[in-house]
Amino acid sequence: MSIQTASDVPMIELKNVNKHFGSLHVLKDISLSVKKGEVVVIIGPSGSGKSTLCRTINRLETIDSGEIWFDGAKLPEEGRELANLRSQIGMVFQSFNLFAHMSVLDNMTLAPTSVRRVPKAEARAEAMRLLERVGVGDQAHKVPAELSGGQQQRAAIARALAMHPKAMLFDEPTSALDPEMIGEVLNVMTELAREGMTMVIVTHEMNFARRVSDRVIFMDGGSIVEENTPEAFFSHPRTRRAADFLQSIQK
Amino acid sequence: MSLSALLNEYGGMYLRALLNTWRLTAICFTGAFIIGVLVTVLRVCPVKPLRAFGVFYVQVFRNIPGAAMLIILVYALPRLRILLSFEMCVIVASVLIPSAFCSEHLMSGMNTINPGQIEAARALGLTFTQMITRIVIPQALRSTVLPMTSLCVSTMLTTALGSQVSLRPHQLELTGVVNYINSRAVGGIMAFAISAALYVMTALLIGWVGARIDRKVRILR
Ligand SMILES: Nc1ncnc2c1ncn2[C@@H]1O[C@H](COP(=O)(O)OP(=O)(O)O)[C@@H](O)[C@H]1O
Ligand SMILES: [Mg+2]
Numbered sequence: 106m107s108i109q110t111a112s113d114v115p116m117i118e119l120k121n122v123n124k125h126f127g128s129l130h131v132l133k134d135i136s137l138s139v140k141k142g143e144v145v146v147i148i149g150p151s152g153s154g155k156s157t158l159c160r161t162i163n164r165l166e167t168i169d170s171g172e173i174w175f176d177g178a179k180l181p182e183e184g185r186e187l188a189n190l191r192s193q194i195g196m197v198f199q200s201f202n203l204f205a206h207m208s209v210l211d212n213m214t215l216a217p218t219s220v221r222r223v224p225k226a227e228a229r230a231e232a233m234r235l236l237e238r239v240g241v242g243d244q245a246h247k248v249p250a251e252l253s254g255g256q257q258q259r260a261a262i263a264r265a266l267a268m269h270p271k272a273m274l275f276d277e278p279t280s281a282l283d284p285e286m287i288g289e290v291l292n293v294m295t296e297l298a299r300e301g302m303t304m305v306i307v308t309h310e311m312n313f314a315r316r317v318s319d320r321v322i323f324m325d326g327g328s329i330v331e332e333n334t335p336e337a338f339f340s341h342p343r344t345r346r347a348a349d350f351l352q353s354i355q356k
Numbered sequence: 357m358s359l360s361a362l363l364n365e366y367g368g369m370y371l372r373a374l375l376n377t378w379r380l381t382a383i384c385f386t387g388a389f390i391i392g393v394l395v396t397v398l399r400v401c402p403v404k405p406l407r408a409f410g411v412f413y414v415q416v417f418r419n420i421p422g423a424a425m426l427i428i429l430v431y432a433l434p435r436l437r438i439l440l441s442f443e444m445c446v447i448v449a450s451v452l453i454p455s456a457f458c459s460e461h462l463m464s465g466m467n468t469i470n471p472g473q474i475e476a477a478r479a480l481g482l483t484f485t486q487m488i489t490r491i492v493i494p495q496a497l498r499s500t501v502l503p504m505t506s507l508c509v510s511t512m513l514t515t516a517l518g519s520q521v522s523l524r525p526h527q528l529e530l531t532g533v534v535n536y537i538n539s540r541a542v543g544g545i546m547a548f549a550i551s552a553a554l555y556v557m558t559a560l561l562i563g564w565v566g567a568r569i570d571r572k573v574r575i576l577r
Pocket of ligand 2: 155157
């Protein structure tokens with residue numbers, strides 16, 4: 106028998122997860138395992154449950170049945186333990202969601218100083234380093250509304266990174282951006298993937314998905330319909346529904 | 357009496373009454389503000405009985421006329437063996453009623469916060485308390501400076517309840533001083549006009565300060 110090492114434990118594991126919104130069955134028996142360092146892209150038509158799936162991983166959405174494990178531990182139900190777990194999972198939203206009343210720098214340091222008790226000076230230095238890294242170091246003292254969408258999203262990624270997360274969730278991070286700003290955000294994400302960050306990404310950017318992901322999950326109607334390598338998925342998908350979907354977005 | 361005669365004889369009293377109104381307004385608005393914030397936190401907290409209490413509190417004090425409130429404090433509390441001075445009764449009434457409105461303003465201020473920011477706070481691992489104190493209340497306050505300014509003015513007007521109890525001459529506020537003068541001399545409409553002018557002047561001052569604060573802290577969206 107082999108000894109299980111920490112790296113064998115999946116970073117994220119969903120086992121037979123079901124979720125309803127009232128009578129709507131949004132997640133149907135979802136099972137999914139994401140290895141450490143793996144980049145998984147979730148693709149599918151609008152309303153197929155991609156966001157909901159993403160949000161169950163840090164329990165922004167509760168589930169009705171099944172289990173979710175993160176780095177070898179079952180998700181806590183609530184309270185401090187849940188908050189602690191969430192602090193280990195970075196999340197990036199479609200609408201950036203920077204705190205509107207704070208400077209970009211304060212957005213960066215709030216969670217490290219209040220959740221992790223990092224000394225203020227240290228948190229600031231780290232924040233500046235991260236902001237420089239995503240190319241918005243010169244915007245640190247502005248409030249979010251003074252930044253372009255692309256800059257806000259890069260700052261939001263940096264804010265998540267400031268907590269040194271074990272994994273990152275991205276829910277359509279470029280869907281609210283003007284086309285000319287999509288590239289700058291995808292570049293930051295590509296770099297993160299190269300550095301070995303475990304990532305779950307909901308996106309409609311097919312070229313990016315093909316280039317960066319290790320695996321593609323195709324969802325439709327609340328189910329995982331196809332799970333494939335990016336090469337195979339985009340050139341010859343196994344399922345009819347995936348083929349139809351790829352066809353429909355081609356034009 | 358003429359304006360000059362009134363000012364000659366009672367100028368000092370008006371000045372003291374103005375200062376008393378300012379003092380009462382400052383105390384009551386501060387108290388109402390603190391209680392309003394606390395009650396609002398109760399109204400959004402995850403514990404259901406506390407939420408219910410918060411809602412109940414606001415419904416009660418938002419719907420009691422100031423005069424009725426004062427009567428309750430002055431006549432009912434002594435039966436419960438709680439003895440408050442007349443001035444304290446005025447202060448308590450002028451704290452409780454505005455505190456309910458303060459909470460209402462804050463609730464509407466909270467509704468201006470994009471729910472995505474709350475989710476971001478939760479996703480970062482902030483606890484409920486951290487989220488409320490660092491994200492929700494600061495934004496609610498910044499977006500309600502102007503309604504709070506009006507609340508400060510209406511708190512000032514509520515302190516006129518002081519004229520309905522017998523305060524000592526040195527405790528009189530702007531409305532009480534008119535009663536006092538009219539019970540001694542025929543001050544007529546002029547006695548009231550002086551107080552009215554002082555109220556208006558104070559309200560304008562509060563409005564000016566409020567507008568400045570609003571410009572400074574307003575959230576760019
Ligand atoms: N909070 C909610 N309450 C009720 N229904 C919801 C809620 N959030 C999402 N839904 C519904 O669940 C389904 C899946 O939504 P979502 O996960 O956002 O899909 P996707 O991200 O793939 O577009 C949709 O039909 C949506 O209308
Ligand atoms: Mg979605």
